[in-house]
Amino acid sequence: MAIREIIILPDKQLRLVSKPVEKVTTEIRKLADDMFETMYDAPGIGLAAIQVAQPLRLITMDLAKKDENGETKPKPRVFINPEIISSSEEMSIYEEGCLSIPEYYEEVERPARVRIRYTDLDGKVHEEDADGLFATCIQHEIDHLNGVLFVDYLSKLKRDRVMKKFAKAAKRAAG
Ligand code: NI
Numbered sequence: 001m002a003i004r005e006i007i008i009l010p011d012k013q014l015r016l017v018s019k020p021v022e023k024v025t026t027e028i029r030k031l032a033d034d035m036f037e038t039m040y041d042a043p044g045i046g047l048a049a050i051q052v053a054q055p056l057r058l059i060t061m062d063l064a065k066k067d068e069n070g071e072t073k074p075k076p077r078v079f080i081n082p083e084i085i086s087s088s089e090e091m092s093i094y095e096e097g098c099l100s101i102p103e104y105y106e107e108v109e110r111p112a113r114v115r116i117r118y119t120d121l122d123g124k125v126h127e128e129d130a131d132g133l134f135a136t137c138i139q140h141e142i143d144h145l146n147g148v149l150f151v152d153y154l155s156k157l158k159r160d161r162v163m164k165k166f167a168k169a170a171k172r173a174a175g
Helices: 026-041 132-145 156-174
Strands: 046-048 058-061 077-087 091-098 101-111 113-119 125-131
Touching: 026 046, 026 058, 046 132, 058 132, 077 132, 091 132, 101 132, 101 156, 113 132, 125 132
Parallel strands: none
Antiparallel strands: 046 058, 058 077, 077 113, 091 101, 113 125
């Protein structure tokens, strides 16, 4: 396993539409392993392959909560070619962040529940209902596969402000 570099705003690759994974190969498994290592190291709860510059429809996630002893048992999950097949009319608001937009958090409103279809690492197709944080997180990550970022849901004023901030930081870093 290896930690890969997470690309950040304003990297244009974040706007790419990722391609379906045709077959779960050794390379795909290796990519998922690396994504987990990268995500845990960051640390984050979800990562889309495009965030490590791989335009493939692959997501890693771990929403494990601390138990009563304050310990967290990892609950790694992989979603290949995930799709939302239905969404609730009811909405919910969560404060979201993104490893590609570090240290920036804003509230985003999304459907409170979604039904998803995805393939696992064994190539099996599943359907599952998501609610709560899981619903928000899977919608955020599937957006990445379509080149959409959570800041796209903010007011133009807020979005322009954060885009400018990251563009400036990139310029500074480039000297
Ligand atoms: Ni993100």
